[in-house]
Amino acid sequence: MPSPRRNVEGRPLGTSASSSSSSPGSPAHGGGGGSRFEFQSLLSSRAPVADPTCARLRASESPVHRRGSFPLTGAGPSQAPPPPLPEEDRMDLNPSFLGIALRSLLAIDLWLSKKLGVCAGESSSWGSVRPLMKLLEISGHGIPWLLGTLYCLSRSDSWAGREVLMNLLFALLLDVLLVALLKGLVRRRRPAHNQMDMFVTLSVDKYSFPSGHATRAALVSRFILNHLVLAIPLRVLVVLWAFILGLSRVMLGRHNVTDVAFGFFQGYMQYSIVDYCWLSPHNAPVLFVLWNQQ
Numbered sequence: 632m633p634s635p636r637r638n639v640e641g642r643p644l645g646t647s648a649s650s651s652s653s654s655p656g657s658p659a660h661g662g663g664g665g666s667r668f669e670f671q672s673l674l675s676s677r678a679p680v681a682d683p684t685c686a687r688l689r690a691s692e693s694p695v696h697r698r699g700s701f702p703l704t705g706a707g708p709s710q711a712p713p714p715p716l717p718e719e720d721r722m723d724l725n726p727s728f729l730g731i732a733l734r735s736l737l738a739i740d741l742w743l744s745k746k747l748g749v750c751a752g753e754s755s756s757w758g759s760v761r762p763l764m765k766l767l768e769i770s771g772h773g774i775p776w777l778l779g780t781l782y783c784l785s786r787s788d789s790w791a792g793r794e795v796l797m798n799l800l801f802a803l804l805l806d807v808l809l810v811a812l813l814k815g816l817v818r819r820r821r822p823a824h825n826q827m828d829m830f831v832t833l834s835v836d837k838y839s840f841p842s843g844h845a846t847r848a849a850l851v852s853r854f855i856l857n858h859l860v861l862a863i864p865l866r867v868l869v870v871l872w873a874f875i876l877g878l879s880r881v882m883l884g885r886h887n888v889t890d891v892a893f894g895f896f897q898g899y900m901q902y903s904i905v906d907y908c909w910l911s912p913h914n915a916p917v918l919f920v921l922w923n924q925q
């Protein structure tokens with residue numbers, strides 16, 4: 632006599648919705664024990680379901696079904712079997728997991744940024760360091776970098792020097808453009824504890840993601856390390872400057888940690904774009920000839 636088939640909790644299955652005509656005791660149908668059904672429901676995401684009973688069993692075990700978002704009502708023996716949709720089970724579960732992960736990351740980001748914003752105001756715990764942080768802010772601002780590069784370009788008397796400076800100018804302009812574009816798209820507000828007392832800003836600079844200072848710091852330092860011959864201590868100093876500039880953005884309360892972290896990543900990648908599109912008298916002769924005529 633065939634042994635009664637059992638559901639996940641180990642109870643015998645009834646003859647109505649839970650019964651089937653398939654071979655009893657078959658491992659694939661749970662004959663091997665209650666835990667086999669759970670195993671089967673995981674496997675079913677890969678294998679198509681031929682037996683409607685299996686589909687019902689899997690669906691009834693699915694957490695999605697328990698939440699009531701899986702349309703499996705009326706799957707009696709007289710009706711057509713429900714379509715096997717285990718793939719959807721996973722797709723439905725993943726966004727909520729991703730959502731929880733993102734929300735947690737955001738909460739940690741806001742909490743950490745507030746904790747690190749120790750120079751956000753004169754009365755903050757590290758308020759006395761604020762002037763120094765603001766000096767650091769100017770060292771990574773777009774205007775001094777653009778004007779400085781243009782000045783050096785005008786004074787440069789070698790083709791090699793001009794080529795490097797022309798590419799630095801291109802890198803800085805690309806950076807301002809991409810940061811403005813992303814800030815305008817994302818529109819993340821600056822932290823509430825920020826005082827908007829920055830030196831020359833664009834309209835998109837009311838937004839904080841990504842940090843323009845962080846992108847510039849990563850871009851310029853990678854550029855310098857690749858194109859200037861510097862002694863090791865100076866190379867270390869360049870990296871330190873970039874890192875402290877990024878940190879100072881959070882300490883001043885200008886940014887959240889994720890704005891700066893993404894800014895570093897973006898700046899690093901922007902250098903790769905500049906390197907890939909490297910301008911030279913061979914691929915952009917017009918630029919160099921025009922500059923020479925100045």
Ligand SMILES: CC(C)=CCC/C(C)=C/COP(=O)(O)O
Nearest residue numbers: 773774831832841842843844845
């Ligand atoms: C006016 C020019 C050429 C650049 C604007 C530079 C600037 C104010 C960037 C904002 O940086 P954060 O996003 O780090 O605050």
